[in-house]
Amino acid sequence: MPTIVSRLFACAALTLTVATASAQADMQPDPARHGTSWSGVWTNGNNTMHVRAQRCGDAMCGTVIWADDKTKADIAARGRTLLGTEVFREFRQTGPNEWRGKVYVPAIDQTVSGRIELTDPDHITASGCALFGLGCQTRHWKRIR
Template sequence: MTSRTGLLFALPLAALPCLAEASELTGVWARGDGKAQVRVDRCGDDLCATNIWVKPGTRHEKVGDKLVMDVEPVSQSRYEGKARDVRRGLTYSMEISLDGAAMRTRGCVLGKLICKSADWTSMN
């Protein structure tokens, strides 16, 4: 996963009546490649995914990098919306799929011409 999409997993929401439903997204998640862990929490009306651990030597990612998400449920286990990478100033379209303790995120730029996906495992 590249630095631009390092946090594209999860997460977060903006002032939605369904915000409570997003509670299944909150907590600590480990990225499938073993190079990062994020904590997803509410931050105001949104959800924020913040790097809490980055494997030493991982390029372009830092502890503290934050992704602010405005996503909403489109089905029982799927969320869609936008995510903003605070440090890089980039905005992505975001898709999140949940299956028990597993999560898959997909972030895209340029009208979905360039996309990256990541698999995550809940550490809760």
């Protein structure tokens, strides 16, 4: 009888330990759902384009709200419109200051896989790669609002 009782106590203790650990894990923030946001208006490194980043459903997106005349003309010459184009698409948080999604590159009319890292509250680094990691580029953006 003492063996059965001691086994029951051991099982109860194990169950309590697992339940406590599970409850504590549920209280930890999920980096894919919480953390710093990169919502706002951003300008690229040479100030030829401004993008408004905001929540789009359960993800983040970024839409072109301003471009200089040369950039608009370059894209128009390719038969496309730049203003209103969503260049950052379906970005979901993968870490405290990191998001992954798709980047539309108007100059080549292609969408590539992308990553955004919030390096500080006013700067992001956006990178995109085409062709299985080949042809990667990185751009630095600064918050303007």
